[in-house]
Amino acid sequence: MGAERRNHREWLERWFQAALTAVDPARCLPPMLPEPGAGKTVVVGAGKAAASMAAAVEANWPGPLSGTVIVPYRHAAPTRSIEVREAGHPVPDEAGVAATQRLLGQLEGLEERDLVLVLLSGGGSALLTAPAPPLTLADKQATTRALLRSGAPIDAINTVRRHLSTVKGGRLALRAHPARVVTLLISDVPGDDPATIASGPTSPDSSTPEDARRLLDRYGVPCGTSVAEALDRAQLPPRPDDPRLRRVSCHVVAGAQAALQAAAQAARAEGMTPLVLGDTIEGEAREVARVLIGMGRSCRRWGAPVPPPCVLLSGGETSVTVRGSGRGGRNTELALAAALAAEGIPGFHLLCADTDGIDGSEDNAGAVVDPASLARARAHGLDPWAYLADNDSYGLFKAAGGLLHTGPTLTNVNDFRALLIP
Structure with a gap:
C-alpha cells in the first residue's frame, strides 16, 4: 500500500471512528x-x-x-x-x-x-x-x-x-x-x-x-x-x-446526524472542508453511489457544492434488490458501484460502512475504495461489473482488498459514507 493511499484510508477510518464515538451509549x-x-x-x-x-x-x-x-x-x-x-x-x-x-x-x-x-x-x-x-x-x-x-x-x-x-x-x-x-x-x-x-x-x-x-x-x-x-x-x-x-x-x-457532525468536526481538524449531505438518504445502493460520485465530480470540476480538499458525508439506509447469488451488504455494494461510477477520475477515496460493524450478514462493516481499487481487482482476474451484477461485492473486495473490519461496535445509527476528494 502506497504512503498516499494509506494516509487517505487512515483519514477515513479516523473520521469513521469519531462518528462511532459520538454515538457510543456510554457517552x-x-x-x-x-x-x-x-x-x-x-x-x-x-x-x-x-x-x-x-x-x-x-x-x-x-x-x-x-x-x-x-x-x-x-x-x-x-x-x-x-x-x-x-x-x-x-x-x-x-x-x-x-x-x-x-x-x-x-x-x-x-x-x-x-x-x-x-x-x-x-x-x-x-x-x-x-x-x-x-x-x-x-x-x-x-x-x-x-x-x-x-x-x-x-x-x-x-x-x-x-x-x-x-x-x-x-x-x-x-x-x-x-x-x-x-x-x-x-x-x-x-x-x-x-x-x-x-x-x-x-x-x-x-x-x-x-x-x-x-x-x-x-x-x-x-x-x-x-x-x-x-x-x-x-x-x-x-x-x-x-x-x-x-x-x-x-x-x-x-442518531445518524450526531455521528456525521462528529466526523465533520474531525475532518475539519485535518484541514478538510466537510459537507454533510444528510442523514436520511435512502434508495437503491447503486443509484445512491452514482449520485454521490456525480456530486464529487462537481466538487472537483467546479468547486461546488464545496471545493477540494473536501469530504462529503452522508447517512441513512440504502437498500439492495437482490438478483444474484453473491455475498455483500448494502454498504459494500454501494462501494463497488461507486468505484465503477468513478472509474477514470483521479483522487476519489470512499468509505462506506454500517455503524454497527456488520454490513448485512457478513463479517465486515463495509469497504474502502480508492482510484486503484478496480485495477487491483482486474489484476486478480476479476470482472467488477460481473461481480456487481451477481451482488458479490464482498467476494470482489475480499480477493482484491478493501474490506473494512471493525467487529460489532455495540451501537447502530445505520449507514455512514465519507467521500474524500483531496
Whole structure:
C-alpha cells in the first residue's frame, strides 16, 4: 500500500471512528436517564446496541435493577443485574422466540409505582420475536427473508413486521401497563421515527393490516396462507389516543446526524472542508453511489457544492434488490458501484460502512475504495461489473482488498459514507 493511499484510508477510518464515538451509549445515554420511580425499575430492550445501553444504565443508575435485553450473536456486553440474551439477526430464530418470552415475563404484575426502562436500537425488529397467530417461526423467517431481498425500504419492512407480531407496534407498552414506561432509542432509521425503530414496540401506530398487505404486494413478497390469515385476524395496534399509553414516553438519545457532525468536526481538524449531505438518504445502493460520485465530480470540476480538499458525508439506509447469488451488504455494494461510477477520475477515496460493524450478514462493516481499487481487482482476474451484477461485492473486495473490519461496535445509527476528494 502506497504512503498516499494509506494516509487517505487512515483519514477515513479516523473520521469513521469519531462518528462511532459520538454515538457510543456510554457517552450519549446517561444524560437522558429518567428519574427513578417509587417502585421497582425493570429494564427490557432489544437491538444491536441493547447490551451496551444496559451497561450504561447500570453504570449510572442509583438503585437496584432487573430485566432482560436481547442482542444479536456476538453483540453482548458485560452487565451485572440485567440479563443479556443472544438471538438471530436479521432473520429471527428459536433463541429470539425464547428470549422474547423471557423479556415479556419481566413485565408481568407491574404496578403504577413501577418504572419500565425500554432500551431499543436497530436490529430490535428481528430480535423481538412473537409471531401473531397462526404464524409459526418458519413463516416469520420466510417473510423476513423475502422482505430483505425485495429492496423495500426499512419503514415498509417494519410496517409489515408490526402487523405480524404480538409485541411490536406499541404492544410491548401495553404489556407493561399500568407502570410508567420510558423508552430510550438509538436510531438507525431515516427520520428517527420511534414508531419505525425496532418496529416501535412502545410507540402508537396508525397503520392497518391492509397497509401491510399493500406493501407485500408492492414489493412482490408472497403473502402465504398463514400470513394472510394473520393479517385477517390482526387487531389494530394502539392508536396515539389510547389511554393505556398515557404514561409512555420515547426519547431518541443518538442518531445518524450526531455521528456525521462528529466526523465533520474531525475532518475539519485535518484541514478538510466537510459537507454533510444528510442523514436520511435512502434508495437503491447503486443509484445512491452514482449520485454521490456525480456530486464529487462537481466538487472537483467546479468547486461546488464545496471545493477540494473536501469530504462529503452522508447517512441513512440504502437498500439492495437482490438478483444474484453473491455475498455483500448494502454498504459494500454501494462501494463497488461507486468505484465503477468513478472509474477514470483521479483522487476519489470512499468509505462506506454500517455503524454497527456488520454490513448485512457478513463479517465486515463495509469497504474502502480508492482510484486503484478496480485495477487491483482486474489484476486478480476479476470482472467488477460481473461481480456487481451477481451482488458479490464482498467476494470482489475480499480477493482484491478493501474490506473494512471493525467487529460489532455495540451501537447502530445505520449507514455512514465519507467521500474524500483531496
